Amino acid sequence: MARQPPTPDPDVPLRLLLVEDSELDAKLLLRTVRQAGYVVEHRRVDTAVDLDRALASEPWDAIVSDYSMPGFNGLQALAIAIESGLDLPFIIVSGTVGEDVAVGTMKAGAHDYLLKDNLTRLVPAIEREMREAQMRATSREAGRQLRRSEEKYRSLVESASEHLFMLDRDGVFAASNWRSFPCGRVTSGPLAGHALEDILPPEEAERYRGHLGKVFRTGEPVEFEHELVESGGLRHHADTLYPIHGEHGITYVGGICRDITELKNAEAESLDLQAQLVQAQRLEAIGTLAGGVAHEINNPVNGVMGYADLILRRLAPDSREAEFAQEIKHETNRIATIVRNLLSFARQENELPAHVRLGEVIDATLSLVRTVMRHDQIALDIEVGDDLPCVNCRSQQLQQVLMNLMTNARDALNERYPKHDGNKTLVLKAETFQHDGREWARITVEDHGTGISPEVQERMFDPFFTTKPRDRGTGLGLSISHGIITEHGGRLSVDSKPGEYTRFHVELPTAETYAAETPGDAP
Structure with a gap:
């Protein structure tokens, strides 16, 4: 993961991977960075093999690459960096870069391009791209955590014995943890997008819509019991409907449906x-x-x-x-x-x-x-x-x-x-x-x-x-x-x-x- 250096830190060296065939030009680049107060650790490579090995063996904060080298160029180096899967700032530095070449490198994935005779932008470019890389890394980690959280709660919801669901004002399922329903026309597949009439007999669906409308009108939860003739016989259910508020009032009604057949049988x-x-x-x-x-x-x-x-x-x-x-x-x-x-x-x-x-x-x-x-x-x-x-x-x-x-x-x-x-x-x-x-x-x-x-x-x-x-x-x-x-x-x-x-x-x-x-x- 790339670090975010708001200011040079003498205790934390800046690790630069230089793709440069000229040792003199490399020293010029390093001197420019050190003059900005950074302690620099670097490695210089000038072949595809060496670049690949360097990326695989050590962590880097940024890559600075010459555009044109004998037998190797910046676009090839950029392709290797992208293929490695590492999200590293990649900055092209060249002695003669035309506008069309610069645009091409940016489209290919380079983060910036500079001329060797104007290195005043080098350090700001490195710092900017390191910050953006850090932001991307933070966003990816947040996304991973969000997905893990969603998977965990989705697993909990889907494994729940109760039927958990959301209905809109039209009585259409917006979400459901059941992939099938034991009665009605929907026997498999997600219930989302199906109306109450698709899973309930007409009279029961009408009664259910009455409870649904009451929650939308009053904003108060409603509890009720009902019976359904399912594939395994008559089952008793206890349902709770409650309002889900959005920016403009009640947007959905959430529901919990519990099978209480065994309880009813025990009572009988x-x-x-x-x-x-x-x-x-x-x-x-x-x-x-x-x-x-x-x-x-x-x-x-x-x-x-x-x-x-x-x-x-x-x-x-x-x-x-x-x-x-x-x-x-x-x-x-x-x-x-x-x-x-x-x-x-x-x-x-x-x-x-x-x-x-x-x-x-x-x-x-x-x-x-x-x-x-x-x-x-x-x-x-x-x-x-x-x-x-x-x-x-x-x-x-x-x-x-x-x-x-x-x-x-x-x-x-x-x-x-x-x-x-x-x-x-x-x-x-x-x-x-x-x-x-x-x-x-x-x-x-x-x-x-x-x-x-x-x-x-x-x-x-x-x-x-x-x-x-x-x-x-x-x-x-x-x-x-x-x-x-x-x-x-x-x-x-x-x-x-x-x-x-x-x-x-x-x-x-x-x-x-x-x-x-x-x-x-x-x-």
């Missing part, structure tokens, strides 16, 4: 969890209430049954009145069975596993759901034999599983068939089968309702996962059911085809199989 999941917790607490309260109501109903039911027995004793067995009394007793027994099953289902105390007839658990569950199914015009197709084996289980928990599966089937049928339909049937089958040489029992709950998609099947046993509205499900039913059956050493599986059918299979080892596999624990 939080609301779901809260609703599910409230629903779970509500169900717990209903269970407690059901147990209390069952106890309260049990007493008058026993009273009705007792009075029916008294009436029967006073009537002739074949009388019409005795038939009515017998019907009262039959219906009262049915109420008592329902109350008993409701009380068993609602009770909260821990129940120990026991050998239970599978048919009795199924009958108890059916007694609780028949009225609901009849109300929803759902036919029940029960295929349960009388010779079903015993299973080792907590009957209350197994009843809970069957209730849950039948309730889900009911919901699917009601969704597909809101009114009466010949296909609105819930099928419940119970059978035995062999597994690894041992007897197992299988209960199948089948419906021909809406069916379940493969994506939902993958997650349906996860806690709190539900496809129902918040006020109709907790997302815990299938998860709890799966845990209950697994704890009993069984399996709960699903087979479904969307729009056709759904089958849930509850498979449990029979009591004999359970006793054979766990003899020490069998009751």
Whole structure:
């Protein structure tokens, strides 16, 4: 880098590279410079090779060159200096330089030309050109720093996950850090020069222009949220628009667009969890209430049954009145069975596993759901034999599983068939089968309702996962059911085809199989 010597400095020598074949003329040049107070270090060359070596080996402040030398001239020397890439003052000095030659050397890149018989301009010319060289060097360095700064901030902006942009009054992008946009007609390339309508649906672009106009009118920032259907689905965005002021007011509006889809999803999941917790607490309260109501109903039911027995004793067995009394007793027994099953289902105390007839658990569950199914015009197709084996289980928990599966089937049928339909049937089958040489029992709950998609099947046993509205499900039913059956050493599986059918299979080892596999624990 060339230095800037405003005045001669004895501690800093002036380094001159002389392109001169005459040693006498070189001494004359040096004497002129030294008379101005400079300490001079120099080197004299008179061939292209020597000039090239001198430029490559040492730093110089200026080059002073004769125009005409044997086998070499100033224009050739100038070309070598320019080719070296060094920004050094290059001054032509000659004994006979015509105006046309002088103009030619200046056009070729020389900074000044002088006559040897008038060297009074030599030092001022050197000083002037050194200052200008210093200014050019400073400008280049500033340019390099500016480019580095621009590259750094451009890299930061372009790597930002947020969309940073500038819009003019016409809603046209003046700048953007995104090279593509996930929706609209602009899918690749710079967004600058494109209007809002090129990347947003018409209605959304119109709303956006409303926010843009408000910033230009009021000079105040605007924050808002909006949704866009992109290639990956629905995305939520939070945008901030703010004014950018110029000499004549607001010239542009800057914008920051953040994708808040994950935040919105998290908020929705939080609301779901809260609703599910409230629903779970509500169900717990209903269970407690059901147990209390069952106890309260049990007493008058026993009273009705007792009075029916008294009436029967006073009537002739074949009388019409005795038939009515017998019907009262039959219906009262049915109420008592329902109350008993409701009380068993609602009770909260821990129940120990026991050998239970599978048919009795199924009958108890059916007694609780028949009225609901009849109300929803759902036919029940029960295929349960009388010779079903015993299973080792907590009957209350197994009843809970069957209730849950039948309730889900009911919901699917009601969704597909809101009114009466010949296909609105819930099928419940119970059978035995062999597994690894041992007897197992299988209960199948089948419906021909809406069916379940493969994506939902993958997650349906996860806690709190539900496809129902918040006020109709907790997302815990299938998860709890799966845990209950697994704890009993069984399996709960699903087979479904969307729009056709759904089958849930509850498979449990029979009591004999359970006793054979766990003899020490069998009751």
